[in-house]
Amino acid sequence: xxxxxxxxxxxAGIIGCxxxxxxxxxxxxxxxxxxxxxxxxxTQASAGVLAPFxxxxxxxxxxxxxxxxLAMFDEFVARVVEDSGAPVQYARGGTLExxxxxxxxxxxxxxxxxxxxxxxxxxxxxxxxxxxxEKQLSDRxxxxxxxxxxxxxxAVELAGALQRAAGAYGVTFxxxxxxxxxxxxxxxLRVELAGDSIACDRVxxxxxxWSGQVEVDGAPATPVRPVRGQILHLGWPASRLSRVIWxxxxxxxxxxDGSVLAxxxxxxxxxxxxxxxNGVQHLLAxxxxxxxxxxAAWFRAVRVGLRPAxxxxxxxxxxxxxxxxxxxxxxxxxxxxxxxxxxxxxxxxLVLEEDDDPALGVMTPSRFGKF
Ligand SMILES: Cc1cc2nc3c(=O)[nH]c(=O)nc-3n(C[C@H](O)[C@H](O)[C@H](O)COP(=O)(O)OP(=O)(O)OC[C@H]3O[C@@H](n4cnc5c(N)ncnc54)[C@H](O)[C@@H]3O)c2cc1C
Numbered sequence: 001x002x003x004x005x006x007x008x009x010x011x012a013g014i015i016g017c018x019x020x021x022x023x024x025x026x027x028x029x030x031x032x033x034x035x036x037x038x039x040x041x042x043t044q045a046s047a048g049v050l051a052p053f054x055x056x057x058x059x060x061x062x063x064x065x066x067x068x069x070l071a072m073f074d075e076f077v078a079r080v081v082e083d084s085g086a087p088v089q090y091a092r093g094g095t096l097e098x099x100x101x102x103x104x105x106x107x108x109x110x111x112x113x114x115x116x117x118x119x120x121x122x123x124x125x126x127x128x129x130x131x132x133x134e135k136q137l138s139d140r141x142x143x144x145x146x147x148x149x150x151x152x153x154x155a156v157e158l159a160g161a162l163q164r165a166a167g168a169y170g171v172t173f174x175x176x177x178x179x180x181x182x183x184x185x186x187x188x189l190r191v192e193l194a195g196d197s198i199a200c201d202r203v204x205x206x207x208x209x210w211s212g213q214v215e216v217d218g219a220p221a222t223p224v225r226p227v228r229g230q231i232l233h234l235g236w237p238a239s240r241l242s243r244v245i246w247x248x249x250x251x252x253x254x255x256x257d258g259s260v261l262a263x264x265x266x267x268x269x270x271x272x273x274x275x276x277x278n279g280v281q282h283l284l285a286x287x288x289x290x291x292x293x294x295x296a297a298w299f300r301a302v303r304v305g306l307r308p309a310x311x312x313x314x315x316x317x318x319x320x321x322x323x324x325x326x327x328x329x330x331x332x333x334x335x336x337x338x339x340x341x342x343x344x345x346x347x348x349x350l351v352l353e354e355d356d357d358p359a360l361g362v363m364t365p366s367r368f369g370k371f
Contacts, residue, residue, distance in 0.1 A: 039159030045305025
């Protein structure tokens with residue numbers, strides 16, 4: 001017999017989990033389906049860095065979206081922790097973007113000017129001061145930009161806590177269940193699964209890189225492609241890093257247990273989720289370039305994820321014009337963790353017909369055609 005739900009969310013990555021939680025908090029009856037377990041798509045590989053102002057000088061809409069979402073994070077994490085009873089690693093110790101040569105300092109100066117213009121607290125540091133702030137940095141580091149409001153969150157923990165918090169509001173999660181198609185039915189929508197289906201009023205498509213594989217009645221395939229990212233989880237030999245270190249080729253995220261994430265590659269290789277010798281070698285070389293002592297680090301894991309990228313690198317969030325009742329929440333590329341609170345708020349407002357956020361203008365699916 002066909003199952004029913006008010007809202008079906010397809011995909012239990014950080015986006016699907018955050019959306020389901022927010023919908024349920026507002027009173028909706030929600031069901032989440034995923035073909036894997038919760039958070040086992042791109043989310044499990046994510047570094048969880050929350051740093052919208054690293055590209056402030058580019059002045060893109062993404063910086064504004066990121067800034068809005070970052071401003072929501074303290075309250076978001078506190079609420080999810082309270083509703084779930086699960087701890088979530090979360091720190092706002094800033095990011096230190098480093099330049100490995102004098103020439104790269106001009107980029108940091110431009111970012112510092114853009115931050116200052118938006119009242120974002122930051123410090124531009126020369127070679128001596130940057131090593132005073134982070135002692136382990138290599139002699140090659142010519143300077144750095146410290147942006148105080150940035151930070152990171154444990155992405156896997158956050159997804160797990162969101163699942164529990166959503167569960168406390170009655171959301172049901174079904175794993176090992178792939179959605180094949182979303183179709184019309186009299187008075188609503190139907191999500192077709194293998195040998196089964198769910199009748200519902202609304203559907204949120206949050207299947208990350210795989211969103212284009214879920215057929216939507218009357219619409220072309222969602223314009224999202226996978227971009228592979230490999231990241232290392234290292235036992236850290238040296239003294240602790242105080243904050244996220246960011247360079248053009250690599251970043252380091254110091255976890256509270258003393259280990260470090262070193263990421264990440266950016267590779268256009270389709271749906272290939274394997275870790276490679278080249279990827280690991282590149283990350284190790286770049287890590288040692290910033291912190292030479294990292295040569296004594298030991299392996300805890302190599303993680304691989306497929307970031308959902310769109311042609312303009314902005315998310316696809318908004319209602320479908322082809323299939324009323326379907327809302328897209330995908331294409332978050334390198335910023336899905338950062339943008340989760342904002343996406344959840346915007347999508348919940350849309351699904352429950354409470355409000356249309358102005359940010360939908362830059363994220364609308366219709367910029368790519370008749371979706
Ligand atoms: C190495 C790496 C580092 C990153 N670092 C950062 C960072 O520092 N900060 C940041 O903000 N972002 C970062 N990101 C990006 C971030 O991880 C992603 O943007 C985010 O995880 C996307 O979340 P999602 O829920 O859209 O997709 P996913 O997490 O991929 O979830 C999609 C889910 O949909 C499910 N699914 C797929 N097809 C179907 C189907 N047919 N039916 C049902 N379910 C389906 C999948 O199984 C999966 O669980 C990083 C990504 C990588 C790979």
